Amino acid sequence: MTSYTNISRWLKSGEYRSQLDSVLTKIVRDCDHSDSEAHTSSIFETEIYYLVRHQTGLELCFSKETPVEGIVHKFEGLSSRKSGRGRLDAVVNNVIIEYKHHTKFKTEKQITSAYEQVKDYLTALYSNEGVKYDAVLTDGIKVAYFQFVGDTIRYSSLRSMSVDDIDRIIKAILNNQSKKFDPSNIVKDFSISQNSDSCSKTIARILHQQLNENITEKSSMLYSEWKELMHLSVEDNGKGNDIAKRREDLSSIFNSVIDDTESEYKALFALQTTYAIIVKLIACKVVDKLNFNEETHEYHDLASLTFDKTQKFFQNMEDGYSYNSMGIRNFLEGDFFSWYADSSQFSEDFWNNVKEIIQKLDDYSSFSFNVKYNPEDIFKDLYMSIIPQSIRHSMGEYFTPEWLADSVITEALTSIDNPKWSAIDPCCGSGIFIIALIKKVVGDVNLNDLSEEERKQLLQEVLNRVHGIDINPLSVLSARVSYYVAIHQFGDIKDIEIPIFLGDSAIVPVLKDIDGILCYAYSINNNKYGALDVLLPKSFVDRPDFGKTMSSLQALIKAENPVVLRSKILEFFTEEEKNNTTIMNSIKKLSEDLVCLHVNKWDGIWIRITTNFMLIARLHKHDLIVGNPPWVKWEHLPAAYTRKIKEFCDIRHIFCNDGMYGGAQLNICALISNVAATNWLKTNGVLAFLMPDSLMSQNSYEEFRNFYTNYEKEERLYLQKLDKWCAPLRPFKVGTKSVTQDFNTYYYSNPYVDYKQGVRVRAISKKARINDLTINKCQTFEDAKQYLQITEQSAKQMASNSTQFTYVSGHFDFSSIIGETSYLYRTGVESTPFEIFKMLGEGASKTPDHYRFKNKVLKTSKYKVDDIPMDGWDFPVELLYPMVEGPAIKPFAFDWGNNFHLIPYDKNNTSKPISLEDLTSSNEEVALYFCNHRTLLDQQSDKSKTMHQGEEFYALSKIGPYTFAPFIVAARDNSNFCSSVINPVMTPWGEVKHAICVKHTIIISQDVDKNFITEDESHYINAILNSSIVHAYIHATFKTNGFSLKKSNLCIPKFDATNELHMQLVNMSKTASKPENEEVRTSISDQASVIYVEVCKEFKNRKPVKLYTLELEEEPLSLVAEPNAFEYYSWSNFDKKIVNIVGGDKTILVGCYKNKKHLDWILDKNIYNIRLGNRQGSVDEGLPCINNASLLVLYNSTNASKLSAFRIKSHKIMSGDELKLLNYPKKRTGKQYMTFEIEAIDDYAEDLQRNHLIENLIVNIPDYVKGTPVFLEP
16 A cells, blocks of 8 residues: 555544644643753654654654754854854754744744744755745744745744644645645746757657547547637738748647648647646646545556556546546536547557656645745746747737736726625636735635634635636636635635636627527537537526536437437426527527537537536626736637627727728727626726737727727726836746737726826836846735836827827827828838839949849848849839838938839829830830749738739839829838938939838828928928927827827918918928938927927917808707717808808708718718717707708818708608618718708809808817718708
8 A cells, every 4th residue: 555545544534633632732741841942852753753654654754953963054144143054953854843942932032033043044945955945933832834935935923833733744744845836847847849858748749640640530529629719810821920930839849840720730739738738637636635535546656557547547537537526517627638538549659658747746746834825827837838939929828927917906906895806807818817816815814824614715705706717728727727726725625616717708608688588699619510509598507506507418418319408408497488489499409419419429528618608608797807818919810700709799889990901900808808898897897907008099999999888878988097017127028038019007997087187197117227037026016016116197088089098298288289280191102022122222234224223132021032133133213213211211301221112103193003015115124023023922912902003913002193292291100200301312323313202101292182282381391290299299199110190180280381480390390401400400309399389379279361250159958968079059140141142041951071982972872861879970869950951061071161062852860771771881880870861952052162161160169070060050
C-alpha cells in the first residue's frame, strides 16, 4: 500500500481529529512547563514526529541548525543581527519552524522581535536560495503563520493553538516538500516554443501527427465543431500578414510546413489540446491530493499504470473524473479536447510520453497556510507560453495584469451602493477578473479564523455573486479550474455548479413570446446537418436543476429513441407549454435532431453546449459587468460569424452608418459591451471595460458612443468617467514585447452626463525610470500606485453633429474653434500595390523627354517587383509626377526628396485612367510596364478595387480634379499633425511640375462649392492648420494613427481678402514657408493661434448684410426633449417682398437633401420624408403644422444657396421597411416617417434663393443645425 493511500485513510478516519486533540493537549501542557526554548522544540517535534510515523510510516526529518551538525547558514542583511548570521530552529519539508519559550511572548516588543526574526530568515533564504519557504512561529501554546504572497511576506496574528492548527501544520509538513502551483513554475516546466524541448512540445507533436494521419470519426467531429467555434479569420486565403505570421510560428513549433487553412487549424487544435491536458491534470492533482481522495489514488500511481488503465483514467478524467460524484457537475464535462482519450484514438506514443507530464506534476502541491487569502490565475502565463502570440493577436487576446484588473474593479465599485453586489465578466479568459472579484467578495478576512458554517456562507456568496462567460472552451476550462482552486480553501466543495459558462457574449439566446409563453431561442451550428434550433420555455431554463436535468438527457440520446427523449424533456413543462403547438413542434424536431446526430456519430457535446448557452441567457442582472473583451476589428471576423451576429443582435445603433465601410473598423469589444449591458446590467449598475482609446473619436464608433441599450425606449448608458492609460506605460505584454495600442477603462452607467460639460478623466502613466514588469508584479492597484503618476483631465464632445470626444486641458479652449468649414477635405492619391507606382529618380536618359526610375521598395513591402533593370526603367516623364507622402510634410514646408508617382490619368479628365490603347500610343514604355506587372496589380484586395476611379487594371483611387488643383494645402494624417502649401517643384529633368499628394495626406484645394482656392487662400488655410491650437486639438481628439479633418469640425470661414485678420494669417504662412525662417515657425504657430481664435469669434458673431431680414419668434412649444433639435417657428412682420413671393398664408416645410443620390430618389418617387418620434431631427406626428404645410423648399445641405420648390399634395405615415421597398437610399432607416407627396413647381425657388431664405434662416435660428427640417408658419 502506498504512503499516499496511508495518508488518505488516516486523514479521513474518525480517529484523526481525536488524535490531534490528544496531541494538542500534550503539547500545550508540556510547553507551558518547559524550561527552555530547546525543551519547547523537543516537545513539539516529538509529538508530531511519533504521530505521523505511527499513522503513515513516514519518517520526518527536523533539520536542526546547530554548530555540531555544521549547518549554520550565513544570512545577508538580517536587521537584528550585526553578524549577518542566524540559526534556523528547525526545517522540515521546506517549512521553517521557529520556537520561542512561552516567556518570550509576554510583551508587544518581544512578539514584534520574534516576527522580525522570522521575516528576516524568509527574506534571506529567498535571496540566497531563491526558495519561498513557509514558516511557523510557536511556543507550543500560541502560533502564527508566515508565507510569501507574491514577493511580500504576509503573516497571521499570534493566537492560541487549536486542533485546526495541529492539522494545518501536519498537512504543511506532508505537502511542503513540493513545488507550489506558481505561474512561473508551471511555465518553466510546460512551455512550448520554437527552441524549447519540453514534454509538452513532444505531446503536441504526437497529437498533431494523429490529427493528420490517424484521426477517428469521433475525433474528426470534435475537431470540426471546435473549428466552427474558434472564429479564426481565414477568409482572405492567406493574404493577410497576420495569417502568414501565424503559419510561420506554427511551422517552427511542429517542424512541418503549415501553409493552408486546414493545416493551421489542426496545428492549433493540437496545441490547445495539449494545454487542456495539462490544465486538467493540474485540476486532478489539486483536488485529489489536497483532499486526499482515496477513491482517486490511481492518479498518484498513474505513471506505472498499464496502457489500458491509463486510457481509462484519461477517459474518466475527461468525463468529469470524480467531480460529478463530489457534486461538482460542470468542472470537467467532456469538451472538444477530449478526443485523444477515446479508446480508438489513444496511442502508445502518447501513453509513453504523457508520463513525463504526470511525473512533473506529482512534484507540485497546492497546500497553503492561508495567511492571506490570495488565489491567482495560475494558467494565464501557461496559455501565453503555449499558444503563439500571432494567434492570440488574431483572436484579440491580451491578458490583463492583476493590478490592472484590480484597478478596474476597485474604481467601478466606488459607484455601486449595494454591499452585496454581484458581478460578471462576459469574456473571462483564464479568469484574472474572476479571481480579482472573488478576492473582493472574501475581503481581508483570515479563513483560518472562520467557522465551518461561516466558510459555507462565504462559499455560497462567491458562487452567487461572481460569474463568467467565454466563447473559447479552453478559457472556460482554465477559468473553472482557477475558480475551483480559489474556493477549495473554504472547505469541502459539494453539490455546486461552477458559474463559468461556455457561451458567446456577442450573441445571446433571444427571449421570444410564443403565444403568451416566454421562451429562449437559439441556433447552434453543427457541421454535419446545419443548425440545431433550440426553443425552450423560460420556466424550464430557469429551474434550479436545469443543468442537472439536461445532463441526464445524454443517456437517453444514446438510446436512439427520439420519442422517449421528447417525453423526458416534456416532464418538466407546464400543461400550457405542452399544449403550445409551436413549442411542441420545436421539441419534437430537437429530439429527432439530437438522436440523428448520435446515430451518425456526431454526438457527445450538443447537450452540454445547449445547456451552457441557455444558462447564460437566464443569468440575472448584475450590479457590475467588468472585464477586458477581445479587441478584434469587425472586418477581421469570418463572414459566417458576422452574419449570425446580425441575425441575433440589433446592431443598427452600434455601427457607424457612414459609407460602404463605415463599420469595418468597429471593434467587437464595442458590440460585446452593448450586448452585455443590455442583457445583464441592472438599472443602476456599472459596466467597466478595458477597451481601445479609439472608441473615443474614431468614426466607426459614432453610433456606439450613444450607447443605446433599448433604442425604441430611448434607454441608454452614459460614460461616467474614464481611466486613460498613457504611454510610456504599456502593461500588456507579449513575452518581452509591449502591446502599444492605447487603451482606457470605460465606466458606463445610466445617470445622465452632459458630454459638452465633460467626462472626468484620470490620465495614468508610469514614473520615470520605472519598468512595466516591475509594475506588473503588483497584485493590487494600491500596490502599483507607488510607480504611477495620475493627473486629472476631462473629455468633451465639442461639436453638436458628432459624438467624438476631445481630451481637454487648461491650456486651450477648443470650443472657440469648433464650427463649420468652407472647404472640402480629401485624401491623397492611393495606389495599390504602391510598389508598382512609386518610383525613385535614378538618372538621366539618352532618350528625349525620358528619365530613368527605380521602384520604391521598402523592407516591409508586401509586393516585390523583382525585375527592376540595373539602370532603372527608362520612362517618358509625362505621367511621372513629383510625389509628396505624409512623412515629407513638416510645418510650413515639405521635402519631396526625389520621389515620383506614376499617374496614368489625363489631368483634365480624372474620371477614368488613360485607356490602354491610348497609353500604348502615347507612353508605350509605361503601358508595357503595367501589362508585364498585371499579376501583381491583380493581387490587391477587392475592397481596393471597388474604390478605383475607372475600370482599367492600373486605375488609382481618390483622384480627381482636386488632385491637380493650382494651389493645394496638404496635411499629415498620422503621427504629427502639420501642413504645408504644396508648390510646383523643379524636376531633375528641368521641368517645373505639379507635385502630387498621395496616401497619408489630407489635401485642401477646393471650397465647398468646388471652386479652386487661390494662392493667398492656401496660405490662409495653412496658417490655421499649423496653429498651435489646431495641432493640440487634433492630437487631443484623434489617435496618432489616423487624423481626420473631415471629422474635426474645425471652424474655417471662407477666405476674405478684404479681412485684415485673414490677411495676417496669409502673411504669417508666407513668412514661415520661407526656408530661411525655419527657426521662427514655432513662434508663428503660436501667433497664428491667437489670430485664428479671433477669426472664429468674428465669424460666429458676424452680422451679415442681408437683403431681407426674416424676424423669427420661437414658439414656446419645444417638440423634443433636447432644445432646438426640432423646433418650429412663426414669422411675423413679413417684408412685403417676401409676402409677395410665397403669400402670407402658407406653412412652409424647409428641408434638405444630402447628395445627388438622395435628390434623385426624391424626384423619382415624388416623396419627401421626415422621421417621426422624439429623437434629434424627428417630429411629433400630431402637430398642426404637418397638416397645414403646403409648400416644400429643398436645399442642398452642402450648398444652402441651391433651392428647389415643390407643392405638397398630401401626407401619410410610412414605415422604414415600406421606404426600403421604394429603394430609399439610406441603408438603415428609422421606425416611422411622415411622407409628403410632392410635385415640382417653377414658382418661388429663384426668388427665395435670390433673397437668401436659407442663409437668413440659419442666421436667425439660434443653434440651428444645418440639415434639420423646419416648419415656417404664418
